[in-house]
Amino acid sequence: MPLISRFDPWRSSLCTCPPKLTFNPYSGCDHHCVYCYASSYIPRFANCRPKKGLLRTLQQEATQLKGETISIANSSDPYPRMEAETGLTRMCLAVLSQRDCKIQIITKSTLVTRDIDLLSRVPSAVSVTITTEDDATAKLIEPNAPPPMERLKTIETLISKGIPVSVRIDPIIPHVNDNPAHLIATIASLGVKHVTSSTYKVKPDNWHRFADAMPAIAERLRPFYYQQGEKQGGNLLLPSDLRLRLMMNIRTLTTAQGMKFGVCREGFAQLNTAPCDGSWLLGAKH
């Protein structure tokens, strides 16, 4: 099976991303976010491990690249905690930085700043996920990911070194993080140019983790998902009018700060003011 493949999330017609390729250096992820979708389709997800034959396969496949965008990574964070020792993602970037491609990193980790030298060699951009500025909330819903303040410092460092940054405020969960006005003002002041957002999509396994972490809020949300919600693929979504209101609010806050906005897999492409995934930033200099 090829390592690098076409980005095709759940074969969903809701995805409005421009064409791009993707690969995951690791199978599984150890940030253990309660809302994670990938844990429903990757076996032993909590047991994060490097992909077998990763570097050998990447070296072969990278010879075929002809300027495509490669998104790293969409089913796991490319910087799990073990990356500090293994350096595997760094080795992958060293391979790709000698080839004809553009690199988009998606991460919650501070470790991405270690690889600024490699990211500077090709058109690149980093998408940092921050769902909340509140440490206690982040600890509940993203227990092993770096605290929000460290992610903000990471953004500052990347931008100061000329790497363009977008922020994923994703997922938005009502009563948890549905009005991130302060966060949006903060990231704008750091020089972030784009925000991508979407609402929490319930799958059976992520709902169990969420309800364990935030039982009172889960009880309030249960009817919105399980009685009034919409089924899409294997997901339960909030009612469409509520999702639209939530996304409109993020769009208004984002554009008021002079940033571009994109919505991820909601069916509201009309809200996008730029390609949804922030890939328009690739190669842009701050």
Ligand code: SF4
């Ligand atoms: S960082 Fe992403 S892939 Fe990893 S557990 Fe969190 S949501 Fe899942």
